Amino acid sequence: xxxxxxxxxxxxxxxxxxxxxxxxxxxxxxxxxxxxxxxxxxxxxxxxxxxxxxxxxxxxxxxxxxxxxxxxxxxxxxxxxxxxxxxxxxxxxxxxxxxxxxxxxxxxxxxxxxxxxxxxxxxxxxxxxxxxxxxxxxxxxxxxxxxxxxxxxxxxxxxxxxxxxxxxxxxxxxxxxxxxxxxxxxxxxxxxxx
Numbered sequence: 001x002x003x004x005x006x007x008x009x010x011x012x013x014x015x016x017x018x019x020x021x022x023x024x025x026x027x028x029x030x031x032x033x034x035x036x037x038x039x040x041x042x043x044x045x046x047x048x049x050x051x052x053x054x055x056x057x058x059x060x061x062x063x064x065x066x067x068x069x070x071x072x073x074x075x076x077x078x079x080x081x082x083x084x085x086x087x088x089x090x091x092x093x094x095x096x097x098x099x100x101x102x103x104x105x106x107x108x109x110x111x112x113x114x115x116x117x118x119x120x121x122x123x124x125x126x127x128x129x130x131x132x133x134x135x136x137x138x139x140x141x142x143x144x145x146x147x148x149x150x151x152x153x154x155x156x157x158x159x160x161x162x163x164x165x166x167x168x169x170x171x172x173x174x175x176x177x178x179x180x181x182x183x184x185x186x187x188x189x190x191x192x193x194x
Contacts, residue, residue, distance in 0.1 A: 009052050009159035010059065016151055017056075020096045027100045027143045034128030035099055040083040041127045042098040043076040048171035050156035051163075053092040060090030061181050070178040077178035092174075093152055099125060100143035101134055 035041065049057075061068055068086055070077040078086045085091055101124045122134040122142060160169035 009155045009162055010056055013052050013056055013152075013155050013159075016148060016155065017093065017096060020093055020148055023143060023148075024096060024100050027141055029141075031101075031137075031141060032129060032132065033099055034130065035125065038083045039127065040075050040079055040085075042125050043079055043083075043085070043095070045074055045076060045175060047076065047092075047094060047174050049092040049094070049174060049177075050152060050159075051169050051172055052156045052159035053152075054172040054177050055159065057087050057090045057092070057177060058181060060087055061184065066181075068178055068181040068184070070175065070182055077175040093148065097143055097145070097148075099128070101129070101137055101141060102145055103139070103142040104145040 060066070066086065068078070069080070071079040071081075073079070075083070076085070078091075080086050085095070101122055103120060103122050105118050106121050122137070124134065156169040160167075
């Protein structure tokens with residue numbers, strides 16, 4: 001058995017999340033990030049995650065015997081009444097990258113002089129980095145999208161197979177997950193699903 005296959009997809013996901021947190025910390029170092037605890041401008045409802053991330057959130061809730069109460073507002077279902085994440089330590093990848101200047105490659109598209117050319121795009125939350133030109137930030141102060149997402153898809157596929165399932169892994173709505181976890185109070189511990 002190879003060392004890769006002897007470590008579960010969930011454990012490798014935790015390592016990917018740790019690396020993402022380190023990349024985030026490095027990217028925002030020295031920038032005037034205007035969000036912090038209780039800021040939930042990026043925490044939108046309707047987000048989905050891969051099954052492997054849903055399983056990691058469920059394992060975290062079970063391990064700490066958390067009492068999840070889905071929010072009723074327009075934000076993420078995992079926000080508490082004060083706008084704080086109830087599963088912060090197990091939050092998914094998409095949440096870990098928010099607040100940084102995101103950078104990705106994109107084609108120029110139809111209508112461009114050369115529609116096959118590849119350019120760079122950058123974006124961040126409107127709540128911070130006021131007065132900072134995103135285009136002039138050095139690469140070290142941006143968070144490159146692509147490699148981690150590819151690794152996440154691989155982990156999702158491997159976790160799906162570890163669960164004995166065939167086909168492609170599915171995505172899970174965070175609201176559906178939160179509502180299911182809220183029911184854990186009334187049911188005995190049967191271990192993580194997914």
